[in-house]
Amino acid sequence: MKILVxxxxxxxxxxxxxxLSADGYEVIEAEDGAEALQAACxxxxxxIVLDKVMPKLDGFEVVRLLHENTQTRTxxxxxxxxxxxxxxxxxxxxxxxxxxxxxxxxxxxxSLRIHRLxxxxxxx
Amino acid sequence: xxxxxATLTVxxxxxxxxxxxxxxxxxxxxxxxxxxxARLRPRFEEEIxxxxxxxxxxxxxxxxxxxxxxxxxxxxxxxxxxxxxDHERLTALLERMGFVDDLVRQLTARRRAARRRAAxxxVSIASExxxxxxxxxxxxxxxxxxxxxxxxxxxxxxxEVLPQILEVAAGLLADHPYxxxxxxxxxxxxxxxxxxxEFRVGSPGVxxxxxxxxxxxxxxxxxxxxxxVLASADEELVAVAARSLGLIGDAEALPALSGLVGDEHRxxxxxxxxxxxxxxxxxxxxxxxxxxxxxxxLSHLRSAAAEALALLGWPAVTAVPGDRALPARGASAxxxx
Numbered sequence: 008m009k010i011l012v013x014x015x016x017x018x019x020x021x022x023x024x025x026x027l028s029a030d031g032y033e034v035i036e037a038e039d040g041a042e043a044l045q046a047a048c049x050x051x052x053x054x055i056v057l058d059k060v061m062p063k064l065d066g067f068e069v070v071r072l073l074h075e076n077t078q079t080r081t082x083x084x085x086x087x088x089x090x091x092x093x094x095x096x097x098x099x100x101x102x103x104x105x106x107x108x109x110x111x112x113x114x115x116x117x118s119l120r121i122h123r124l125x126x127x128x129x130x131x
Numbered sequence: 132x133x134x135x136x137a138t139l140t141v142x143x144x145x146x147x148x149x150x151x152x153x154x155x156x157x158x159x160x161x162x163x164x165x166x167x168x169a170r171l172r173p174r175f176e177e178e179i180x181x182x183x184x185x186x187x188x189x190x191x192x193x194x195x196x197x198x199x200x201x202x203x204x205x206x207x208x209x210x211x212x213x214x215x216x217d218h219e220r221l222t223a224l225l226e227r228m229g230f231v232d233d234l235v236r237q238l239t240a241r242r243r244a245a246r247r248r249a250a251x252x253x254v255s256i257a258s259e260x261x262x263x264x265x266x267x268x269x270x271x272x273x274x275x276x277x278x279x280x281x282x283x284x285x286x287x288x289x290x291e292v293l294p295q296i297l298e299v300a301a302g303l304l305a306d307h308p309y310x311x312x313x314x315x316x317x318x319x320x321x322x323x324x325x326x327x328x329e330f331r332v333g334s335p336g337v338x339x340x341x342x343x344x345x346x347x348x349x350x351x352x353x354x355x356x357x358x359x360v361l362a363s364a365d366e367e368l369v370a371v372a373a374r375s376l377g378l379i380g381d382a383e384a385l386p387a388l389s390g391l392v393g394d395e396h397r398x399x400x401x402x403x404x405x406x407x408x409x410x411x412x413x414x415x416x417x418x419x420x421x422x423x424x425x426x427x428x429l430s431h432l433r434s435a436a437a438e439a440l441a442l443l444g445w446p447a448v449t450a451v452p453g454d455r456a457l458p459a460r461g462a463s464a465x466x467x468x
Contacts, residue, residue: 018176018208025180112217114183 013043020034040064250279285317348374370404377408389420410439
C-alpha cells in the first residue's frame with residue numbers, strides 16, 4: 008500500500024517516511040506541491056500526508072486539484088501542518104481534508120490515525 | 132621617487148595576492164564543509180528517524196566535533212517538529228551522548244554567542260538535567276540568554292521559578308516586548324494564579340501586558356481584578372482590561388463597560404475597547420449602551436458600536452459609502468433589539 012508524503016522539510020519527510028515504512032507501507036516522497044500533485048496522479052497512493060505551506064503549490068491548492076481529478080478525488084488527505092487556526096482547519100475540512108494534525112506532532116499518533124483512515128489494525 | 136612607487140606597487144600587489152589566496156582558501160574550506168554536511172545530513176536524519184522507531188537501536192557514531200555539531204543541529208530541528216514520547220526519547224539520547232553536558236558548559240562560556248546558542252538549544256531540548264544551570268542563566272548579562280533560559284524553564288515546567296521568569300519578562304518589556312509577552316503567556320499557562328498576582332503588584336507596564344495575557348488565556352479568576360481597573364486613570368490599562376473582560380465574557384463587567392462607552396471624558400480608544408467588549412460578552416440587554424454610541428461624533432466609536440450591536444443580534448445599521456461601514460450620526464434613532 009502506497010502513501011505519499013509531501014513536505015518541504017527533508018527532516019519531516021524522513022521522520023514520517025521511516026515511521027510509515029516500519030508500519031509496512033511503501034512511501035513516496037515529494038518536496039513541494041507541484042511534485043506532490045504529479046506523484047499523486049502517477050502513483051495513485053492509498054493516502055497522502057501533506058504539509059500546508061510548501062513551495063510551488065501550497066497544500067490547499069494541491070487538495071483542490073486532487074479533488075478536481077476523478078482518479079485522485081477519493082484519496083484521503085492528512086494535513087500535517089503548523090497552520091492550525093480555526094480558519095485554516097475549517098478551510099481544510101471544507102476542501103475535503105480527512106484529518107488535520109498540528110505540528111509539533113507525534114509520529115506515533117500520525118501512524119495510528121493513518122491506520123484508522125485506511126481501515127487497518129495498528130502494526131499491520 | 133620611482134623606487135618608492137615601485138616598492139608601494141609591489142607591496143600592494145603582495146597584499147592583494149595574499150587576500151585573494153585567503154579568500155579562495157576560506158571559500159574552498161567552506162564549500163568542503165557544506166559538501167560534507169550535505170552528505171552527512173540525510174544519514175543523520177535517517178538514523179534519528181530509525182532510532183525513534185526502534186528503541187533497541189544503538190546510538191549513532193560520530194567521528195569528530197564537526198559531525199557532533201551537525202548531528203545536534205539535525206536533532207534540534209526534529210525536536211521542534213515532534214512532541215510526546217519521541218520528543219522525550221530524543222532528549223534522553225542527547226543526554227546520553229553528552230550533548231546536554233556540553234550545552235550546560237556553554238551556558239557559562241565567556242563568548243556571548245556560545246551562551247546564546249546553548250540557551251536557545253535548551254528551549255527545544257527541555258532537559259530536566261539543565262534546570263539548575265538554566266535558573267542561574269536567568270541572571271545572565273545578555274537579555275537574549277535570559278529570554279531563552281526563561282523559555283526553556285517554562286518548557287521544562289520549572290514552576291518554582293515562575294516568579295523569576297515573570298521578573299525577567301517584566302525587565303524585557305521595553306526592549307523585547309514580544310519575548311516578554313511570550314514568557315508571560317508561557318508562565319500564565321502553567322500558573323494563572325501567579326500571573327494574576329503579577330497583575331496586582333506589577334509596574335504599570337507589566338500590568339498592561341499581564342492584563343492582555345489574562346484575556347488571551349481567558350483566565351476567569353482574573354475578572355475581579357480586571358474589573359477593578361476599569362475605574363483607573365491609566366487609560367491604556369483600562370482599554371486592555373476592557374478587551375480582556377470581553378474575551379473572558381465577564382457579564383458582571385457590563386455596567387462598568389457601559390459607563391465607559393458613554394463617558395465623554397475618556398479617550399476614544401477606551402470607549403471603543405469598552406463597546407467591543409460589550410459586543411464580545413454577547414448579552415443583548417447591554418445593547419442600549421452600544422446603541423447610544425451610534426450618536427457619537429467619533430467615527431471609530433460609531434463603527435465599533437455598530438459591530439457590537441451586530442454581535443448582540445440587534446438590527447443591522449445601513450452602511451455608508453466608503454471602505455468601512457461608518458454609521459452616520461443619529462443612526463440609533465428607531466433601533467431596538
